[in-house]
Amino acid sequence: MREDIEFRTEDGVTLRGWHYAPDGATGPTPLVVMAHGFSAVKEHLLDDFAGFFCDGGLGVLVYDNRNLGASDGTPRGEIDPWQQVRDYRTAITWAQTQPWADPERIGIWGSSYSGAHVLVVAALDRRVKAVVSQVPLVSGLANARRLIRSDLFAATRQLFDADRAARYAGAAPQMMQVAWEKDPAEPAALPTQDTHDFFFGPIQDRAPNWRNEVTLRSVEMFVEYEPGAYIADIAPTPLLMVVACQDHLTVADLSLEYFEKARQPKELVALPCGHFEAYVGEAFAESAPRQLAWFRKYL
Template sequence: MREDIEFTAEDGVTLRGWHYSPDGGDGPAPLVVMAHGFSATKEMYLDDFAEHFAAGGLGVLVYDNRNLGASDGTPRGELDPWQQIRDYRTAITWALTQPWTDPARIGVWGSSYSGGHVLVVAALDRRVACVVSQVPLVSGLANARRLIRADAFAGLRQMFDGDRAARYAGQDPAMIQVVWEKEPDEPCALPTTDSHDFFLGPILERATTWRNEVTLRSVEMFTEYEPGAYIGQIAPTPLMVVVAAQDHLTVADLTLEYFERARHPKELVVLPAGHFDAYVGDGFARSAPAQLRFLQQHLT
């Protein structure tokens, strides 16, 4: 059963989402806390994962990151990774006040940008009993240099500096497209073809609150963000990392390099697919059961 929920972050911003009760559950149950990746909203297939986990006996808390979707917060489209990490931890704190949560059995799940967040959350917050990180960002700068040509990256840094000066003068934050709409060379945050096809494809029929823009400052914060630096500090909390071998967005070889730095207990799932294939079709059919097994093993 799914119900709408909302909770208040420490700074007063209201975050909204869903709580899934586990099938056959009665009383406090294990809980998986989930949020989506860069600019994405919960309707972008997180409900499919949540339903799968709930059918396997796990409660699930899914919410939209602040400034996106159903959640409050301004400026809209502002993606501050460290604020999103703090909100994950607030979500855990709020869940602990609810009668449906077993406080000893809380897992965190993230994908892409939030796949990096949960690495940090699991390293810092010992309330977390296990963590699943799907196609995660592990190094913002290294990943950005893979996605953006060197000459274009220099121009992007000039845009960051101009936006910083404009904000200091009292202007609103500059905005940038998440994905290109007409031509592949349009400035955007996620310049891969599969990003374009995912965000502007059939998913828009489900994710009606998604907007194809974020603040330029969000991209600057992306390049400054190094969640993989925390991966060696997660143990002894069990870690599962899901890698898409043909991932061109959060590139697979970087993720595999950082996975080697993690300590046991850890588990690796490699999908013969691209970044967004992890959410649908054969990618989902292969990874979701493995993730459920891992969560059941460590939460039930």
């Protein structure tokens, strides 16, 4: 069963999403808390993962990040990774007050940008009893240097500086496309072909409230974000990391490098696919059961 839910953060922003309850549940159940990655909303296939986990006996809380989708918050399109980390922890706090959640058996799930966040949350918050991090960002700066041509990196920093000066003078934050829409030469925060294909492909109609824009400041915060620095501190909380071996968005070799720094208990799922293929098809069929088994084992 799925129901609409909403809860308020400590600073008064309402976040909205869904709660999934397993069939036949009559009391508190283990719960997985989930949110999506950079600019994405819950309708971008999170319902497939949540439904699968729910069918496997877990409760699931899925919500849109602030400033995106169904959730409140301004400026719209602002993606602050540390605020999203705090909101994950608020979601856990709220869930622990609900009659359908077992407060001692809460896990967290994230993918791509939120795959980074759950690494940080699991290291900082011992209420988390298991974590699954799918195709995660592990180093903002190292990853940005893969996505932005070296001869354009200095110019990108100049854009950040100009936007900061303009905001200080009272201007609205500058906006930027998430994905190029018509021409690969268009400036975009995530300038890869598969990003375009994901957001403008067959699932586009599933997420009509998604907007192809973020603040330029969001991209600057992406470059500054180093979630992998926390990975060794997740233990003894169990970590399952899902890596797409052909991933060139959150590049696979960086994820594998940082996975080696994590301590036990940990497990790696290596999928022979690209970043967005991890959400669908054969990759989903391979990894989702292993993710469910991980949560069931530790929750």
